[in-house]
Amino acid sequence: xxxxxxxxxxxxxxxxxxxxxxxxxxxxxxxxxxxxxxxxxxxxxxxxxxxxxxxxxxxxxxxxxxxxxxxxxxxxxxxxxxxxxxxxxxxxxxxxxxxxxxxxxxxxxxxxxxxxxxxxxxxxxxxxxxxxxxxxxxxxxxxxxxxxxxxxxxxxxxxxxxxxxxxxxxxxxxxxxxxxxxxxxxxxxxxxxxxxxxxxxxxxxxxxxxxxx
Numbered sequence: 001x002x003x004x005x006x007x008x009x010x011x012x013x014x015x016x017x018x019x020x021x022x023x024x025x026x027x028x029x030x031x032x033x034x035x036x037x038x039x040x041x042x043x044x045x046x047x048x049x050x051x052x053x054x055x056x057x058x059x060x061x062x063x064x065x066x067x068x069x070x071x072x073x074x075x076x077x078x079x080x081x082x083x084x085x086x087x088x089x090x091x092x093x094x095x096x097x098x099x100x101x102x103x104x105x106x107x108x109x110x111x112x113x114x115x116x117x118x119x120x121x122x123x124x125x126x127x128x129x130x131x132x133x134x135x136x137x138x139x140x141x142x143x144x145x146x147x148x149x150x151x152x153x154x155x156x157x158x159x160x161x162x163x164x165x166x167x168x169x170x171x172x173x174x175x176x177x178x179x180x181x182x183x184x185x186x187x188x189x190x191x192x193x194x195x196x197x198x199x200x201x202x203x204x205x206x207x208x209x210x211x212x213x
Contacts (some may be wrong), residue, residue, distance in 0.1 A: 010039025015064045018043050026139060036062055037072040044079055057083050058175055066100075074106045081107070087114040089122070096126045104130070112144035120145045124153035133159075136168035143172035151174060163193070168199055174204025181208060 010021055021039050040059055048056035060083065063076035077095070081088030088110050093108035111123050120142055127135050139157060142150035143183070154176070157169035173181055185205050192198035 006035040006039050007042075010042035011112075016186045018046075020059045032186065034072065036067050037068055038075075041072065041075050041079060044076075048079070048083060053083055072101050073103060077103050078110070081110045081113075087116065089114045089119055090114055091124065091125065096123070097129060101131075101134075104134050105137060108134065108141050111138070111141040118149075118152070120147050121149035124149055127153065127157070132164045135165045136161075138166040139165070139172045143175040146176040155181065155184065158188060163197070167197055170200045170204050174200070174207040176202065176209075177207075178209045 006021070010017070021036065021043060041063055044056045044063070046058040047053075049058070056081060060076045060079040063072050064080065065073075068076070077091075081091055084091055088107075092107040092110060095103050111119070114123075116122075123138065124142060127138055130138060135157070137141045139154055142153055154169050157165055158173065160166040160169060170185070173185065177185070182205065185201055185208075186195070189198065189201040189205070192201055
């Protein structure tokens with residue numbers, strides 16, 4: 001099909017193939033739009049690998065437009081975060097503060113890759129702006145970082161009123177908590193609100209590290 005041919009064209013990697021894709025995008029049929037967007041992201045990746053970061057970012061920015069399919073937009077954001085000189089830190093903050101909910105899971109998933117020493121504190125400060133499902137993802141991301149600000153943020157959410165957020169905090173604590181968290185988790189265990197929460201608390205208590213941070 002035409003769409004299959006377009007995707008294959010994007011993988012060729014030559015200048016001629018890239019020019020052909022660019023030309024097709026100017027006069028694309030609706031049924032070919034997704035394939036062209038996919039091929040364009042492939043081209044952006046090739047340009048980035050070749051060191052042409054500016055051109056790669058420009059293509060990815062185009063694919064981030066609201067008119068593009070959700071999966072393309074998410075792929076474009078992921079590409080841009082990888083290209084950003086700060087590891088995506090500022091772009092992630094902007095997405096978290098924005099209203100584009102389809103992009104937020106991608107931004108949150110990229111958080112552990114940000115190398116800034118103050119990044120976890122900045123991201124943790126955005127938790128209250130997110131919906132419960134996004135907060136749960138944020139807690140998982142902070143647990144992957146595992147530093148002191150992340151620990152503090154996760155511990156605070158053990159008292160969350162929302163069950164989804166509270167359960168995520170319990171599980172996150174099991175991944176990066178330590179002996180100092182035993183009292184809080186033990187207290188929660190004695191008053192666990194659901195069997196699922198009780199089970200998560202037992203698992204987290206079992207998984208705690210022995211030493212304090």
